[in-house]
Amino acid sequence: MLYKEDGTLIKKATFPATAVTDPLMRLTADVYETKPYGPGDGRPEGSRLHLLHQAGTVLPQSEIDRLFAPAATITTISPVSGPAAGGTTVTIKGTRLAGVTAVNFGATPGTTLTVVSDTELRVKTPAGAAGAVNVVVAADSGNTTKNAAFTYA
Numbered sequence: 001m002l003y004k005e006d007g008t009l010i011k012k013a014t015f016p017a018t019a020v021t022d023p024l025m026r027l028t029a030d031v032y033e034t035k036p037y038g039p040g041d042g043r044p045e046g047s048r049l050h051l052l053h054q055a056g057t058v059l060p061q062s063e064i065d066r067l068f069a070p071a072a073t074i075t076t077i078s079p080v081s082g083p084a085a086g087g088t089t090v091t092i093k094g095t096r097l098a099g100v101t102a103v104n105f106g107a108t109p110g111t112t113l114t115v116v117s118d119t120e121l122r123v124k125t126p127a128g129a130a131g132a133v134n135v136v137v138a139a140d141s142g143n144t145t146k147n148a149a150f151t152y153a
Contacts, residue, residue: 022060029055031067072096072137074146081151086127090150092137097121099139105150106133128152 004010032049052067053059059067073094082088090110092103098118103110110123121137132148 022062024058025061025064027053027055027057027059027064070096071141072100072139072144074135074137074144074149077135077146077149080149081153082125084128084130084152086125088125090123090125090135092121092123092135093119094137094144095119096139096141097137099141100137101140102138104134104136104138125150125152 030051031053033052035048035050073096074092075095076091076093078091078093079088082090089112090103096118097120098115100113100115100121103113103121103123105125105128108126108128110125112122112124114122116122130152132151134145134147135149136143136145
């Protein structure tokens, strides 16, 4: 219990609750990002680590979400059509695809998902009814949808 100097009880209503919209969080480990390098800069193709934030750095939750859980993007899907029986190997290109754990064609999950790189993955289409369906990539950071991106013939 909390009391005022004169001994009267301080009620909870004295401290109105206000939502903290973007709380501050302290990082518990050093955080690195990869930076690509390759042809044209005189070094073998690959990537290098760059220190982004040291352990102990305090950041707003929104910044942590942006850094560590950015949503994947879909830029291209190829081929864009296939038989209703399924089995078409589809290549999806975009960004932040390394964390994708599933790809749905409409409401049905694709099979044999292979993450080729952070910018490319391959998946086989399930069987589906004739017509266009949304393609949804699912990852920890959330789902990304490309509307009417694949058509079953």
